Amino acid sequence: MTTTRSEVTYTPTFTDGDEFRLPTFKLLQQDGTLYDGAEAPDLDRDKALRIYRAMLFTRVLDERMMAAQRQGRLSFYMQCTGEEAAVIGSTAALDDADMIMAQYREQGALAYRGFTTDEFMNQLFGNEQDYGKGRQMPIHYGSAKLHYMTISSPLATQIPQAVGYAYGQKLAGEKHCTITYFGEGAASEGDFHAALNMATVHKVPVIFFCRNNGYAISTPTIEQFAADGVAPRAFGYKMQVIRVDGNDVLAVHEATRIARRMVVENNSPVLIEAMTYRLAAHSSSDDPSGYRSRKEEEAWREKDPILRMRHWLQDREWWSEDDEKALQESLRREVLETMKRAEKRQPPALETLVSDVYDVITPALAEQLEQLKAHIRKYPEAYPKSAGRGKGGA
Amino acid sequence: MAKMNMLQAINNALDIAMAADEGVLCFGEDVGEFGGVFRATSNLQQKYGKTRCFNTPLVEQGIIGFANGLAAQGSIPVAEIQFADYIFPAFDQIVNETAKFRYRSGNLFNVGGLTIRAPYGGGISGGHYHSQSPEAYFAHTPGLKVVVPRNPHQAKGLLLGSIRDQNPVLFFEPKRLYRASTGEVPESDYQLPLGEAEVIKEGDDITVLGWGAQMEVIERTVELAEKEGISCEVIDLRTILPWDVETVAESVLKTGRLVVTHEAPLTGGFAGEIAAAIQTRCFLYLESPIVRVTGLDTPFPLTLEKEYMPDHLKIFEAIKASIEF
Numbered sequence: 076m077t078t079t080r081s082e083v084t085y086t087p088t089f090t091d092g093d094e095f096r097l098p099t100f101k102l103l104q105q106d107g108t109l110y111d112g113a114e115a116p117d118l119d120r121d122k123a124l125r126i127y128r129a130m131l132f133t134r135v136l137d138e139r140m141m142a143a144q145r146q147g148r149l150s151f152y153m154q155c156t157g158e159e160a161a162v163i164g165s166t167a168a169l170d171d172a173d174m175i176m177a178q179y180r181e182q183g184a185l186a187y188r189g190f191t192t193d194e195f196m197n198q199l200f201g202n203e204q205d206y207g208k209g210r211q212m213p214i215h216y217g218s219a220k221l222h223y224m225t226i227s228s229p230l231a232t233q234i235p236q237a238v239g240y241a242y243g244q245k246l247a248g249e250k251h252c253t254i255t256y257f258g259e260g261a262a263s264e265g266d267f268h269a270a271l272n273m274a275t276v277h278k279v280p281v282i283f284f285c286r287n288n289g290y291a292i293s294t295p296t297i298e299q300f301a302a303d304g305v306a307p308r309a310f311g312y313k314m315q316v317i318r319v320d321g322n323d324v325l326a327v328h329e330a331t332r333i334a335r336r337m338v339v340e341n342n343s344p345v346l347i348e349a350m351t352y353r354l355a356a357h358s359s360s361d362d363p364s365g366y367r368s369r370k371e372e373e374a375w376r377e378k379d380p381i382l383r384m385r386h387w388l389q390d391r392e393w394w395s396e397d398d399e400k401a402l403q404e405s406l407r408r409e410v411l412e413t414m415k416r417a418e419k420r421q422p423p424a425l426e427t428l429v430s431d432v433y434d435v436i437t438p439a440l441a442e443q444l445e446q447l448k449a450h451i452r453k454y455p456e457a458y459p460k461s462a463g464r465g466k467g468g469a
Numbered sequence: 470m471a472k473m474n475m476l477q478a479i480n481n482a483l484d485i486a487m488a489a490d491e492g493v494l495c496f497g498e499d500v501g502e503f504g505g506v507f508r509a510t511s512n513l514q515q516k517y518g519k520t521r522c523f524n525t526p527l528v529e530q531g532i533i534g535f536a537n538g539l540a541a542q543g544s545i546p547v548a549e550i551q552f553a554d555y556i557f558p559a560f561d562q563i564v565n566e567t568a569k570f571r572y573r574s575g576n577l578f579n580v581g582g583l584t585i586r587a588p589y590g591g592g593i594s595g596g597h598y599h600s601q602s603p604e605a606y607f608a609h610t611p612g613l614k615v616v617v618p619r620n621p622h623q624a625k626g627l628l629l630g631s632i633r634d635q636n637p638v639l640f641f642e643p644k645r646l647y648r649a650s651t652g653e654v655p656e657s658d659y660q661l662p663l664g665e666a667e668v669i670k671e672g673d674d675i676t677v678l679g680w681g682a683q684m685e686v687i688e689r690t691v692e693l694a695e696k697e698g699i700s701c702e703v704i705d706l707r708t709i710l711p712w713d714v715e716t717v718a719e720s721v722l723k724t725g726r727l728v729v730t731h732e733a734p735l736t737g738g739f740a741g742e743i744a745a746a747i748q749t750r751c752f753l754y755l756e757s758p759i760v761r762v763t764g765l766d767t768p769f770p771l772t773l774e775k776e777y778m779p780d781h782l783k784i785f786e787a788i789k790a791s792i793e794f
Contacts, residue, residue: 176538208575217574224541225574229565235534236541236566243542246494246520253538265558269531276526431572432611434581434635437664437711 097306097318099350102325105378107386109325116329120393126167126324127388128402129187130159130381135406136182136192137355139414140199140213144359148418149199153214155180157322157354160380161286163187164327165254165347169335174240174253176224176233179214180286180353181256188221192409196417208431209423231257231264234283238274238344241281245342252280252338254331259348260291262305271312274344282334283314283346286321288353293366306348314346321351322380325387352378422460425451473654476647478621479509479586482628483547485658487517490545492582493632495522497532497549506551507588507647533559533585537566540580540637547632553589553641554598560606567637568612581635584628588644589617590682591732591764591778596771602681602733602764607639608710608742614638614663615709617681621652626661627707634663643682650685666713668720672702675726675788678717678743680706683730689781694788701788709739717743718750725756726791730779735763757794760787 102113109115137154144152155162158180166175166184175184182195194206198216201209206217207225217225224233224240237255244251261267262285274281285305289296302308309316315337319330327349334345352375356363363372388394425448429440436444455462473481487493495510501524504511514522525532529550536548550556556563563585571579591600607615614636618624624642631638643650669684670691679687684705691701702720706712721727727747729740740761747759762779770777 174542206575206577207573210575211573215573217577219577225578227566227569227573229561232534232562232566235531235562236538238531239535239538239540239546240542241538242535243539243544246544247542265528265530266534266562269526269528269534272526272528273531273535277523427575431576433614433711434571434579439711439714 092307092310095307095310096303097316099318099320100326100330101320101323102329103323103383103387105383105386107383107390116325117332118325118328122167123388123393126163126187126328127384127394129163129183130324130384131402132186132406133159133163133183134381135403136186136195136410139407139410141355141359143414149213151213152199152359153180153357154355155183157375157380158286158288158351159183160324160384161321161327161349161351162256164324165284165331165349168328168331169254170251172222173251173335174222174224174237174244176237176240176253176255177226178230178233178257178261179226179228180258182214182216184256185216185218185221185223188218188223190216190218190221190223192413193417194218196413197420200417200420201422202417202420203423204420205423208427210427230261231266233257234261234266234270235273237281238270238277238279241279242277245280250339252282252335254282254284256284256286258291259285259287259296259305260294260299262308263299268308271308271314271344271346275312275314278342279344280338280342281344282331282338283344284331285346285348286351287348288351290353290357290367292357292361293363295367304348304350306346309346314344316346316348318348318350321349322378322383324380324384351380421464424464425461470653471656472651473621474648474651475618475621475624475642476507476509478625478654479628479642480511480513481654481656482625482632483510483513484516486547486629486632487513487521489658492543492545493521493547494539494544495547495549496525498527498551499524500549505549507644509586509642510549529555529558530562533562533567536583536585537562537570537580540583541570541578543582545582545632547584547586550585550587552599553587553603554601556587556603563607563613563639564610568610570612570637572612579635580637583637584631584640585638586628586640586642588647589641590643590645591769591774592645592682594771594774595769597768600769600774602641602731604641604709605733605737605739608739612637613710615641616663616707617641617643617709618707619643619681619684619705620646620650621654623661623705623707625654626659627663629658630660630663633660638663641681645682646685661707664708664711664713666707666716667705668702668716669705670701670703672700672724674700674724675728675791676702676704676717676720676724677728677730677784677788678704678706679730680709683732683779686779686781687730687784690784690788693781693785697789699788699792712743714746714750718747721747721751722754725754727759728762728784728787728791729759730762730784732764732779734766735761736766738763757791760791762787
């Protein structure tokens with residue numbers, strides 16, 4: 076019953092698996108030209124520009140919202156900066172109806188799928204138009220219509236969930252898959268290992284996409300694992316695996332495109348490890364100067380994935396300096412104006428405090444809400460977000 | 470009607486649920502061809518195939534993570550955790566994910582189709598790790614429902630009700646009664662309501678409240694008490710979360726006395742929540758303090774299990790003390 080097809084040996088030989096060194100798949104050089112021997116990928120102009128616009132939007136959004144956080148207009152923020160090619164290049168290689176179960180730094184995937192600036196802002200400000208009804212911290216986006224599962228803060232919980240979701244897609248006979256994103260730090264959680272094992276045992280159409288960005292908050296990869304990255308773990312689960320340059324949008328797209336074919340056509344799950352770098356802080360509450368050098372950051376800034384893609388687009392004459400200037404200006408204006416509107420919107424109604432705990436409001440919750448309303452009526456100045464509002468107010 | 474033990478009733482409920490809806494899946498450790506270590510999933514794989522009833526790797530957090538994803542996708546997973554004592558590796562998936570899925574997404578997504586089955590409780594010489602009653606941990610988590618049946622008829626109806634409920638349900642099965650409890654069970658498809666306690670026996674002097682395997686112990690106690698001329702009203706809570714405070718309060722307003730019993734330890738046990746809520750509602754009607762008869766504040770023991778358990782004699786003494794207060 077064992078699956079081990081092991082030959083017999085009469086000498087005790089140990090191995091740490093170091094003979095299985097994984098190469099890194101690359102196509103695009105920083106100057107926008109392909110590596111010698113690299114084949115031009117299957118990517119048309121419209122799609123390339125859709126990817127590029129989403130990357131630039133994400134960069135502009137991140138810069139503007141980080142500044143807003145520093146001004147005290149926003150409680151918290153997390154940037155995707157430096158990882159735009161990894162996130163958007165992979166999402167772009169999927170069908171738009173494939174499920175995305177992300178960690179929290181994948182706003183670029185949503186931007187690519189068409190989440191509007193207004194939808195981003197409503198979540199960030201937790202106003203009454205936020206789909207999540209102001210219940211979660213900024214950046215915990217979700218969209219049912221764009222097949223993007225609402226983010227939850229606990230790390231790696233989404234990975235076995237992606238396996239279950241994909242199993243359901245397979246049973247339903249859909250020709251769709253699920254992709255789950257996570258960092259190299261989250262890959263240390265038990266849920267990661269549980270998920271990879273279950274995925275190959277049950278032959279599930281799922282892509283595990285690891286953003287190896289060098290740091291889990293302050294912890295560098297050298298203190299996260301002794302092995303050569305995350306990718307070699309796939310061998311232990313007999314899973315297909317590829318390592319890719321995460322700042323190379325063409326390589327990421329190509330690897331994910333082929334992976335998608337493998338998972339959808341053969342139910343053969345795939346692990347992709349994208350080697351990249353978190354150029355920004357972990358979050359608005361973090362300061363990287365305490366744990367890494369400016370020199371290291373500068374070296375990675377030289378490998379900026381957006382600049383690399385722009386060089387390629389310009390090289391093909393699909394993009395110009397004027398296009399760039401116009402898009403940057405219009406994105407900045409749109410983000411700023413949309414933010415101003417969103418931050419003025421009302422907070423969610425008081426009833427949303429007790430709805431959606433269950434499918435209906437239980438008697439106990441209805442009673443607690445009535446008690447709370449009576450209390451707010453007594454001390455309205457202490458609860459300015461709810462006091463004196465008509466519908467849903469106290 | 471057919472005579473069934475609790476395992477047969479549970480197996481029958483799963484069979485009916487799988488036949489009625491193709492979306493229903495049963496999985497967990499050893500639940501496939503073997504039919505589960507207690508045989509609750511017997512013949513389901515043979516009947517519905519390996520894609521709908523299957524073994525999983527031995528990883529509770531993986532089982533529940535997988536189940537959460539399936540439920541979010543629209544399937545109706547019935548995941549088995551082999552013993553409630555082993556549910557804790559999945560605690561994060563249940564408390565942080567299952568329970569909050571609907572709320573945190575503003576109802577964009579939910580895992581309402583999910584049911585988690587797990588055998589719980591003592592009385593089988595199971596020691597620390599095959600005896601625990603973890604309901605109170607989960608009762609502290611808004612978004613979950615926690616259901617415990619007392620006999621085969623209840624088990625079938627409540628399990629079908631749980632599988633079809635639009636919220637995630639933890640269904641704790643009293644394994645001491647798996648084969649010990651038998652009774653007449655309708656062969657048809659029927660559901661019993663969640664969130665509703667049941668007054669099993671009306672009485673005037675004192676209310677005795679429990680759930681699951683304790684209901685059998687309460688039954689023995691009541692025989693003793695009635696011989697002494699004490700009229701007991703007996704209530705099976707059935708759903709621990711959200712619990713039916715109205716039915717319990719109504720009874721206590723009538724009797725003026727309440728004994729609550731569970732196997733789990735005293736401190737932080739669910740009896741404490743019931744006592745607090747009932748004294749708030751019934752304060753001026755109470756004739757004596759609300760009494761809790763529970764396990765001790767120790768890990769679940771082995772050789773001295775009988776001493777640990779809140780048996781009929783301990784409940785009987787509590788009833789007498791309450792009456793004589």
